[in-house]
Amino acid sequence: MRYSLLLNNPEPAEAGITEEDMAPFREAFDAYAKSLDAAGILVAAEILKPADMTTTVTLRTGTLSIQDGPFADTKEKLAGAFVIDVPDLDEALAWASKCPGAQYGVIEIRPSAISFREGQWRELR
Template sequence: MRYALVFHAPEPGGSGPQPTDEQIAEMQQLMTDYVSALQAAGVLIAAEMLHPSAATTTVTRRTGSTVIEDGPFAEAKEALAGVFVLDVAGPDAALAWAEKFPGAAYGVVEVRPVGAYVSDGTWKTA
């Protein structure tokens, strides 16, 4: 089954304490080790870490015409920071990988089953 580990974290430059260069380097190494473990287990489909939400552009047609705006949809202390897609046996395996996610030390990992995905140009249900 496919699961998305959706990572939410405090925005860089926010009002809280900021990580030191050493802490950033340590987290980068922990994330590299985590991805290596996912690859070795053969469960990693994709891993994407995002730029801060200030780099966001939103697009909507809710009013009937297209509106394009700079910035995130909503202001929040925590923002979407990344998404990892795994193919694992079930929810227990997805939770086990989420428990090992290094960013959980300072953010939140949402574990969600994938409902549908595209493979070879065709929608498939998970």
């Protein structure tokens, strides 16, 4: 089963976290990603730029609306995602508990439903 471990946390600048403060976390995330890869379960990992670099697009009103900034104004923002392929939710929970981001934010674990690979959509189970 494929799961996305969605990292939600305060933006470092908004929380007063310096680049120096981030150095040990970068090392911890590097080790975490390498452990997922070594276990053969890592599908992808992405750490996102700050939310203030976000652009949102919608056609909800029937016309194209493009806006700078994130859609939701919240204290915690989507910071990145690890996509893993593990047998079940218990295994996903075990890996999420090892994620360095859990020390200062929230890890949302969401199962994947459909994936586009090799030119076609595939339902995931």
